[in-house]
Every structure is written in structure tokens, then in C-alpha cells.
Amino acid sequence: MARTARLAPGAAPQGLRTADVARGRVGAGEDTSPAPRRSPQRRSYVVANPWQEGLDSTPGWRDPLPHREYDAVLTATALHWLPAERLAALYAELRDLLRPGGLLVNADHMPDDTLPDLTKRLLDRARTWREARYAAGAVPSWSQWWELAAADRALAPLVAERHRIYPTGHSPEWNPPVSWHLAALTEAGFTEVGTVWRGGADAAVAGVR
Incomplete structure (x- = not known):
């Protein structure tokens, strides 16, 4: 098969x-x-x-x-x-x-560690684009999204569980x-x-x- x-x-x-x-x-x-x-x-x-x-x-x-x-x-x-x-x-x-x-x-x-400069430019461009959308109110920012989720009756328990696991609000990303x-x-x-x-x-x- x-x-x-x-x-x-x-x-x-x-x-x-x-x-x-x-x-x-x-x-x-x-x-x-x-x-x-x-x-x-x-x-x-x-x-x-x-x-x-x-x-x-x-x-x-x-x-x-x-x-x-x-x-x-x-x-x-x-x-x-x-x-x-x-x-x-x-x-x-x-x-x-x-x-x-x-x-x-x-x-x-x-x-890609063989393209460090290009990767940085791509990340900077993506960040600028996201921040422009946040400023225009087109989409909620990361923190605003979690605030909305915490105010939702169905999602609130899951947000509370997330805060219990990660009291600072997020994992130490690696x-x-x-x-x-x-x-x-x-x-x-x-x-x-x-x-x-x-x-x-x-x-x-x-x-x-």
C-alpha cells in the first residue's frame, strides 16, 4: 500500500x-x-x-x-x-x-544561517508590514488578540490555563x-x-x- x-x-x-x-x-x-x-x-x-x-x-x-x-x-x-x-x-x-x-x-x-543578512531584511519587512496593519486597525495585535480571547466566554478558561503554565504570558521561545x-x-x-x-x-x- x-x-x-x-x-x-x-x-x-x-x-x-x-x-x-x-x-x-x-x-x-x-x-x-x-x-x-x-x-x-x-x-x-x-x-x-x-x-x-x-x-x-x-x-x-x-x-x-x-x-x-x-x-x-x-x-x-x-x-x-x-x-x-x-x-x-x-x-x-x-x-x-x-x-x-x-x-x-x-x-x-x-x-537559514547561510543567509543571515537576507533573513534579517525579510523579518524587518514583515514586522513593518504587521505594525502598519496594527496601527490602521486592520487586525488586532498579538496582545490585543489575547485580550479579546480572555473576554470570550468559551476561550477564557483556555487563556487562564495558558497564564497558569506561562505566568509571564509566553514561553521563552527558542x-x-x-x-x-x-x-x-x-x-x-x-x-x-x-x-x-x-x-x-x-x-x-x-x-x-
Whole structure:
């Protein structure tokens, strides 16, 4: 059976098991419908808060997952909340979740250390554009967004939980260059590593078990 992966949350493609590590959650999805038959799809999905489940501190975060092996592990703009030592260890834990030939993709803020001046110019331009939109009232700023969320009846409990975990309002973000991630993936035991996408200072790195 051909195995494919897509960088999106939700149900997995047919016959594919995926684990999705996103902002504030760990999810595992499965679609076991045989491709040649038009039988009803059978899917399972489990969601957990990685900070409550210990993703930032212990391998025990894997215990609630419904399977011991996956074809793909996908994560986007989530792991920069972890310190270097924990992220390096997590890469090895994610490798252990994968079947032979399985794929890990991590998309995050990963500047290209071979283009330091260009990266700085791109970041400065993006910052100027955002600040102009904030000043014009086109969109709320980061702090304004959280104020709106805290005033929302449904989101207020989640905002309170965030403040409990990060009393200062945010994690100490750590955004190493893409070369660090590639080295860490290699050290974690992936047989192939590389950059599969880049947009400015953001990138997606992949590791194949």
C-alpha cells in the first residue's frame, strides 16, 4: 500500500496513521478504509494537551496515543516552545513512534544561517508590514488578540490555563537555525534528513526513519 502524508490536521489519508503535534494538542488520526473498496471509513482521533501530558518534560506524553507506531508525525509552529535539550530528546522519541520508512515533518521558525543578512531584511519587512496593519486597525495585535480571547466566554478558561503554565504570558521561545534541526534529527537516528519547504525565516524539515 502506498503511503502518503499531508501537512494538515484532520483525518489521515486512506490507510495512513498520522500523529499531529500542534499548538496546545497532540492528536493521532487513522483512516483504515481499503482503497480499492468504497466501504465506510473508520477513523479514530485522540486529542491531548501536550503541556499537561508532559510533552515538554517526559516521554510519558505518548501513553494516551491509540497506537504504538505511525506512518507520519506532523508538527507546525509548536516545538519552538521547548528548550534545546528537550527538543533534541523529543526528536528521538518521535522517531521511535515511526514505522520503518516513516516520516517526521516539523515546520517552524527556522532561519537559514547561510543567509543571515537576507533573513534579517525579510523579518524587518514583515514586522513593518504587521505594525502598519496594527496601527490602521486592520487586525488586532498579538496582545490585543489575547485580550479579546480572555473576554470570550468559551476561550477564557483556555487563556487562564495558558497564564497558569506561562505566568509571564509566553514561553521563552527558542528558534535555532535550520542546520541545528538537521543535526538534531541526524543525532536522533533518522536515516535521511533535509529541508522540504522554506518561506522567509520559516521552514519545514523532514526526517525519515
